[in-house]
Amino acid sequence: MFLESISLINFKNFSDKSFSFDQRINCLVGNNGVGKTNVLDAIYYLSHTKGYFNAVASQNIKHQEDFFVLDGMFKKDDRPEHIHCSLKKGHKKVVKRNGKEYEKLSDHFGLIPLVIISPSDTNLISEGSELRRKFMDMIISMNDRAYFHDLIHYNKTISQRNSLLKYFASNFTFDSDNLEIYDEQLTLFGERIFEKRKSFIKEFTPIFNKRYSHIIEKSSTEAVKEEVTFSYKTQLEHSDFRTLLKQHLEKDRVLHYSSAGIHKDDLLFQINEHPVKKIGSQGQQKSFLIALKLAQFDFITKKSRMKPILLLDDIFDKLDDQRVGQLLHLVNDDSFGQLFITDTHDKRTEALIKETGQSYKMFGL
Secondary structure, eight states: OOOEEEEEEETTTEEEEEEOOSSSSSEEOOOOEEEEEEEHHHHHHHSSSSSSOOOGGGGGGGTTTTEEEEEEEEEEEEEEEEEEEEEEETTEEEEEEEEEEOGGGGGGTTTTOOEEEEGGGGHHHHHHHHHHHHHHHHHTTTTOOOHHHHHHHHHHHHHHHHHHHHHHHHHHHOOOOHHHHHHHHHHHHHHHHHHHHHHHHHHHHHHHHHHHHHHHHHHHHHHOOOOOOEEEEOGSSSHHHHHHHHHHHHHHHHTSSSOOSGGGGGEEEEEETTEEHHHHOOHHHHHHHHHHHHHHHHHHHHHHSSOOOEEEHHHHHHHHHHHHHHHHHHHSSSSSOEEEESOHHHHHHHHHHHHHTTTEEEOOO
16 A cells, blocks of 8 residues: 555645655655645545644644645555545534545544654653553554444543533532443443453564564664563453442542543553653663554554555654664565655755665655
8 A cells, every 4th residue: 555646735834735656765855844744744644534743623724724635645455545634614624535525534544554653752651641542542443443433432431421420519419320321331341442452462562572672683782781561551450340430439429530440541661670751761762662653563564464654754863873774774675665754854865765775756845
């Protein structure tokens, strides 16, 4: 699968711009602020029906305009796939596949597999558990529609339960029977989600460990000292879901929200049994994140039997030469498909890309 071409109208800083891409490597070069990352975000949008860098859809519309349009022509399994995304202020987002509008945007999810590696990924380490849960859920959902729908239903039920708890608080009342209705649904959806998350961690961990080892294999001193772990933290580890809800009932009543469940799960990133966030050097954190994203690529490839599009945003300025070299070495084989790279230095980029021996195109912005 690959992206043949894309057109952007009133998307971020672009008024009207089109690109025709190479099937293997595409390099977008230019000074900071010219829109290199915005092109990658447009590609991501066509895959996920939302931006990677800004969750507020209307903020992707060019300043002083009232709409944007994205059109992408993909080739998947030797068949054309025309994906159209548009948004007008005050209207709902429109996503079409081959001219037919989706009734639900969620039906598009998973059609165009894609992985992005960006400097903003450091948030996976530095920020709270929500981002790490979303990372895990996105990977699982990409090829498990039942999990995706269970997740939607679970989140909706949690929201309804929280609203009921707030209603009880504001009216100085409490009805455990009404709450039990939501608890039954949470137990049903939550336990299924929990089991699939456990299975995912079991399958994903060795893939991640392999990728991390490859990235640092030339740094012999680090390789000897580093023992990285990727593990799953959940309240359900020592309790079933229904019991957990009962144990936290009084706490929920006081706090006015649901304090227990799989919506509190987290992923633990550690080096030598300590959090990467606290003891990891910048280089170690970057290596960890790249391994995480390449493992995501490998996992999706394994499940979908299709190579995702890989977007590498600003990696040359954010990584040292050794890690960039390692990354390009890793993607320079048949296990990877189409690749997009942004950089500020055209000569440096082209020199490094030529070493891969792959076909490529350079785009100056």
